[in-house]
Amino acid sequence: MKKLLCILTALTMVLTAGLALAEGETYRIGIAQFAEHGSLDNCREGFLAGLAENGFVEGENLEVDYQNAQADMGIANQIAQGMASGDLDLICAIATPIAQACFNAADGTDIPTIYTAVTDPVAAMLATEDGTATGNVTGTSDKLPIEAQLKMIRSLMPEATKIGILYSTSEVNSESAIAEYQALAPDYGFEIVVSGISATADIPLALDALLPQVDCLSNLTDNTVVSSLPxxxxxxxxxxxxxxxxxxxxxxxxxxxxxxxxxxxxxxxxGAMAARVLSGEAAADIPYEVISESSLYVNYDALAAVGIELPEDQAARAIDVSTL
Amino acid sequence: MGIVLSTVEQGLIYAILALGVYITYKILDFPDLSVDSTFPLGAAVTATMITNGMHPLLTLPASMLAGALAGAVTGIIHVKCRVRDLLSGIIVMTGLYSLNLRVAQDKANLPIFGTDTLFKNGLTAALPDAVADYAPVLILLALVVLCKLCMDWFLRTRAGYLLRAVGDNPTVVTALAKDGGMVKIQGLAIANALVALSGCVMCQYQRFFEISMGTGAIVIGLASVIIGTNLFKNLSFLRATSAVVIGSILYKACVAIALSSGLLPKPQDMKFVTAVLFLLILALGEVRRKKVKAHA
Structure with a gap:
C-alpha cells in the first residue's frame, strides 16, 4: 500500500511538472462532426493540421473535444448544445446540419462557430448574400467545381450527350449542385438526367432505370449515394x-x-481561419471562403475498363490516384 | 449547468412526441410508424409559415392540424382499407416524405435564423439576463404540462374511455354500439397532432427544418414511453403521462451522459454507451420492483 502511494505521489509530481513546462495558454476547442464519412474525416484531420501549422498543436497548447453525431439530427443538437454550454474557445462544425445546430446553440454565448464542408452557407443562413457572417460564425464551403467537371467529361467523352446524376432528395447540398449542373450543362452540349432517391435501399432500382438512359454518371457529394458507391x-x-x-x-x-x-x-x-479566431480576430469579421481551384484525379484502371484514353493536355495535369 | 438545462429542454420537446406515442403504443396497442414523418411534417409547416412572415404562435395549431390529418390518414388506411397496422404507418411515412419536401418549399433544409420564434422574440428579449437563460425551459415546461393536463382530462372523458377500451378490449366498444374503427382513427389523429406539435417546437428550438430530423423519432418515442412507464410502474401517485414525460428527459440524459467525453473511449462508441445506459435504467427498475414485492 505504501509503495503504491509512493508511486502515485511520484506520478502526480511528474505530471504537474510536465503541465508546468507547457508554456502559455491552453486553448480548448470542440469539433462536432455530422457523420462518419471519408471526406468529413479528411476535413477534420486537415483542420487540426491547419491549426498546428499556425501554432495550435493538439496535446501541447490545444485540447480537442471531438464528437460525432453519426448522422442523427437529435444527437447533433445535443452535441451542439453540450459544446455551447461548455467553456470552449471555439466550435468547429463539419457538415451543414450540425453547423446550423452549433450556430444556433452558440448564439447568445461568446463561442465562435467555424464550419467546413457546408456547400451553400448562404442558403443555410450562415452567411448573407454579400459573404458577411450572420453572427459569430465563419468557415469554408465545399462547393463543387461543376464547370471544371463538365469540361473534363467533355474532353474525355467527346461523343457523350447525357450525364446521369443520382441524388438523395433529403440533401440540400445536392439540390443546389444539381441546379448548377442543369444551368451549365447546355454550354458543354450535355443534358442532365437526374434520379432522386430517399434511402440507400432505393439505389439499385434507381440505377437500373437511370443507366440505360445516359452515357455516363457523375457524382455529387451526396452522402447517401457516396456511401453506396461500390x-x-x-x-x-x-x-x-x-x-x-x-x-x-x-x-x-x-x-x-x-x-x-x-x-x-x-x-x-x-484550421488557418480558426487559428486567426483563436488569436483574437472576430469570426464575424472574416468572410467565408471557397476553395476555387480543383485538381484532376484519375484512376487509370477504371478509365481503361470503359475504354477511355486520357487526352494529352489532361494527362499532363492529372494526378494518378494509384500513386497516392 | 448549461448542459443539464439543454438536456431538460430537449427532453421536454421530445416528451410531447412521447405523449403521442403513448396514445398509439400503450393505449391503442398500435405500432404507429408514421411518427417518423409527422415529426418533420410539423417542422416543415412551421419553417414555411415562419419564413412567410406568420406569427410563431400560429404555427402550433397549424402543425397540430397537419399532424392530425396525417394521423387520420394512417387510421383510415388501417380501418377502412384493412391494411395491417405496421404497414399503414409505413405507407403514410413513405408518402409524407415527399409531401414534407413540398411543404418545406422543395428544400431539404430550411433555416429560420434571424426571425422571431417561440423562444426568441420581443418578449423574451425584454427579460432580464438572469431569467432569459431559463426562458426556453419555462416555455417548454408550460407547454408540456398543458399537453399532459389536456391528455389526462381527455382520457377521463367518454371519448377517452372509449379510446382506452379499443386498445384493451374491443368487444366492450362493440357492446356499447360504438364504431371501434372511428375511435382508432380519432386516437391516431390526436397522437400525430402531438407528434407534429413536437416537431414544430423542435424546429423553432433548433431554428431550422431538416428533412432527416424525423429519422428515428419513433425509436426515441418508444424508448421514452417504455423507460417512463416501466420505471414508475409502482408509483401510483404518478400518472402514466407524467412518467412518459420523465422517461423522455431520462432518455435525453442517457445520450448526454454518453456524450460527455469521460465515458467514451472513442466518439464512435457513443451509441453503444447509450444502449448500456438504457439497459441499466430498465434493469434497475426491475431490481427495485422485486425489492418492493419482497417487502410486501
Missing amino acids: LLLDKAGEAGKPVFGSEVEQVKLGCAASEGLDYFALGKQT
Missing part, C-alpha cells in the same frame, strides 16, 4: 458506363476521374 460502380461497370466522382476518395474507390476538391486542404484552410 454498388453504383458495380452496376455502372456492368452497363459499361463510366462514373465520374466528385472528389479524390471516390476515384480511389474506382470512379474513372474527378475534378475534385481536396478535403484535407479544405480542412487546413478552415
